[in-house]
Amino acid sequence: MLEHGAAPPTTPRPEPEPPAAGFGARLMRRKPVERLVAEGGQGEGGSLRRSLGMWQLTMISIGATLGTGIFVVLGEAVPDAGPAVIVSFVIAGLTALFSALSYAELAGTIPVSGSSYSYAYATMGELIAWICGWCLILEYGVSVAAVAVGWGEYLNELLDGTLGITIPDALSAPPGDGGIFNLPALLVVLLSMAFLLGGAKESARANTIMVVVKIAALVLFCAVAFTGIRAGNYTPFMPLGMAGVSAAGATLFFSYIGFDAASTAGEEAKNPQRDLPRAIMLSLVIVTALYCLVAAVAVGALPWKEFSGSEAALSGIMEDVTGQSFWAVLLAAGAVVAIASVVLTVLYGQTRILFAMSRDGLVPKVFSTVHPTTGVPRANTVIVSLFCGVLAAAIPLGQLADATSIGTLFAFALVNIAVIVLRRTRPTMERTFRVPLSPLFPVIGFALCLWMMGSLEVVTWLVFGVWMAVGLVLYFGYGMRRSRLATAEK
Numbered sequence: 001m002l003e004h005g006a007a008p009p010t011t012p013r014p015e016p017e018p019p020a021a022g023f024g025a026r027l028m029r030r031k032p033v034e035r036l037v038a039e040g041g042q043g044e045g046g047s048l049r050r051s052l053g054m055w056q057l058t059m060i061s062i063g064a065t066l067g068t069g070i071f072v073v074l075g076e077a078v079p080d081a082g083p084a085v086i087v088s089f090v091i092a093g094l095t096a097l098f099s100a101l102s103y104a105e106l107a108g109t110i111p112v113s114g115s116s117y118s119y120a121y122a123t124m125g126e127l128i129a130w131i132c133g134w135c136l137i138l139e140y141g142v143s144v145a146a147v148a149v150g151w152g153e154y155l156n157e158l159l160d161g162t163l164g165i166t167i168p169d170a171l172s173a174p175p176g177d178g179g180i181f182n183l184p185a186l187l188v189v190l191l192s193m194a195f196l197l198g199g200a201k202e203s204a205r206a207n208t209i210m211v212v213v214k215i216a217a218l219v220l221f222c223a224v225a226f227t228g229i230r231a232g233n234y235t236p237f238m239p240l241g242m243a244g245v246s247a248a249g250a251t252l253f254f255s256y257i258g259f260d261a262a263s264t265a266g267e268e269a270k271n272p273q274r275d276l277p278r279a280i281m282l283s284l285v286i287v288t289a290l291y292c293l294v295a296a297v298a299v300g301a302l303p304w305k306e307f308s309g310s311e312a313a314l315s316g317i318m319e320d321v322t323g324q325s326f327w328a329v330l331l332a333a334g335a336v337v338a339i340a341s342v343v344l345t346v347l348y349g350q351t352r353i354l355f356a357m358s359r360d361g362l363v364p365k366v367f368s369t370v371h372p373t374t375g376v377p378r379a380n381t382v383i384v385s386l387f388c389g390v391l392a393a394a395i396p397l398g399q400l401a402d403a404t405s406i407g408t409l410f411a412f413a414l415v416n417i418a419v420i421v422l423r424r425t426r427p428t429m430e431r432t433f434r435v436p437l438s439p440l441f442p443v444i445g446f447a448l449c450l451w452m453m454g455s456l457e458v459v460t461w462l463v464f465g466v467w468m469a470v471g472l473v474l475y476f477g478y479g480m481r482r483s484r485l486a487t488a489e490k
Contacts, residue, residue, distance in 0.1 A: 046370035061283030065258020081248035098445030111272030114356030138407035140350035152184030161329030185392035193385035210341035217334025228321030
């Protein structure tokens with residue numbers, strides 16, 4: 001009963017709900033760095049295991065990088081640049097260096113599996129992160145297939161030199177290159193899948209052994225082929241001008257994605273803030289030095305016009321120089337091991353990027369489901385391996401290499417921007433490595449990536465445009481609504 005003069009009770013009004021985020025705001029929503037780091041290693045049903053030290057991380061970088069450009073793509077690049085392919089390697093290496101500096105800073109600051117996808121999510125928003133992740137899927141998935149194609153060429157060299165047999169073209173070349181199905185390319189992907197299913201530590205151990213073998217094979221090549229160098233093979237040094245050097249450099253940039261693979265191991269590294277930047281920079285220095293040395297010896301020992309159409313050029317050079325098949329067989333054996341390690345480590349990187357995207361809700365949960373015993377995203381590994389294996393068996397090498405290059409360059413360009421953005425938005429954040437002369441070096445890295453993208457053929461841009469269009473359809477049809485940031489706003 002109310003007292004005289006008392007006001008009647010009122011039902012408290014609920015606080016008004018905040019206005020729903022607009023369409024543009026949803027596209028630009030960012031995932032806080034602290035949340036990215038806190039979720040590190042967590043998956044559906046289990047967690048990834050921190051078992052990798054700096055040595056294993058460096059070997060992952062070298063394993064994913066060393067071998068691709070020398071054992072496989074060299075035969076594609078020399079006809080474009082001539083002896084100046086050495087300069088092309090230097091240009092591609094410098095482009096990689098500026099981007100590697102940015103990767104090193106972000107890998108030490110945001111040590112997660114998503115690599116540049118996660119860096120973009122923390123700095124530029126969800127749509128840009130999706131685009132970056134979609135480029136990484138192109139970069140990693142297609143490069144696995146491209147490298148697997150070259151593996152089959154060296155396997156045939158090895159079989160011919162040891163057993164006197166070769167796999168028929170119908171079963172060792174894709175349609176369009178005189179075959180029906182590239183069985184060796186599918187085989188090496190499936191073998192790599194078997195290693196990855198055993199666990200990250202076991203895969204890293206196998207990769208380390210393969211890296212040592214491939215470095216030994218390249219040193220052996222330099223020692224033997226050096227005796228066959230003819231000064232006349234270096235002239236004319238730049239027969240197709242700077243345009244040819246630039247075009248070859250864009251193709252060879254495909255060979256420098258190894259340090260990116262190291263950054264995908266952020267959630268399985270024991271001390272990622274310290275070890276990731278060191279592993280990235282050390283691996284790039286070692287790989288660039290070996291690439292330039294082997295390229296210089298190769299074009300000195302074989303006239304540049306004779307490289308055309310060869311996907312196993314180094315074995316041929318060894319045989320020409322020595323007049324004996326033994327050395328060529330030995331190099332082919334090293335190449336078989338070397339290229340297998342590239343497939344293994346790049347396939348690893350692809351699965352971890354999809355793991356991070358799945359954890360954020362942008363791709364189905366199956367990709368972030370972790371087996372509780374092995375700590376491996378099993379379903380993810382099997383699906384990715386089968387996709388890459390079929391791709392390798394059905395598409396020629398040249399088309400795959402260029403498609404990989406444009407995806408890599410676009411992702412690296414975004415990483416350079418991400419460093420600048422994070423420096424401005426979170427200037428006090430602890431960084432175990434800092435890009436020197438920022439923002440100058442990130443801007444140079446960004447500009448070099450755009451320049452090399454402009455050197456690629458029109459058909460490569462068309463493929464990239466179609467790939468981006470498909471990615472945007474998937475994002476707006478699935479990822480935008482299923483994103484964990486989106487569901488948290490509801």
